[in-house]
Amino acid sequence: MKKIAALFLFFIIFIxxxxxxxxxxxxxxxxxxxxxxxxxLAIALTIxxxxxxxxxxxxxxxxxxxxxxxxxxxxxxxxxxxx
Numbered sequence: 001m002k003k004i005a006a007l008f009l010f011f012i013i014f015i016x017x018x019x020x021x022x023x024x025x026x027x028x029x030x031x032x033x034x035x036x037x038x039x040x041l042a043i044a045l046t047i048x049x050x051x052x053x054x055x056x057x058x059x060x061x062x063x064x065x066x067x068x069x070x071x072x073x074x075x076x077x078x079x080x081x082x083x
Contacts, residue, residue: 021046 021042028044030037039047 024041024045026041027038028041030039030044
């Protein structure tokens with residue numbers, strides 16, 4: 001039942017994103033430091049979304065690596081005390 005609900009929710013979000021993309025297909029110009037790019041608004045927002053997700057995953061990955069390092073250090077100290 002949860003899989004059907006999740007699939008239904010995904011389908012609704014997909015339809016909303018599709019309608020949003022079709023209704024916002026006018027071109028926008030994005031000014032970068034040395035150049036500018038003209039893209040449809042929906043594509044520009046999609047690129048921005050995935051860039052934000054990528055940055056979030058990178059930050060989370062760094063936190064996980066830091067926590068694993070702390071865990072290994074504490075585990076070594078625990079084993080040393082245990083002996």
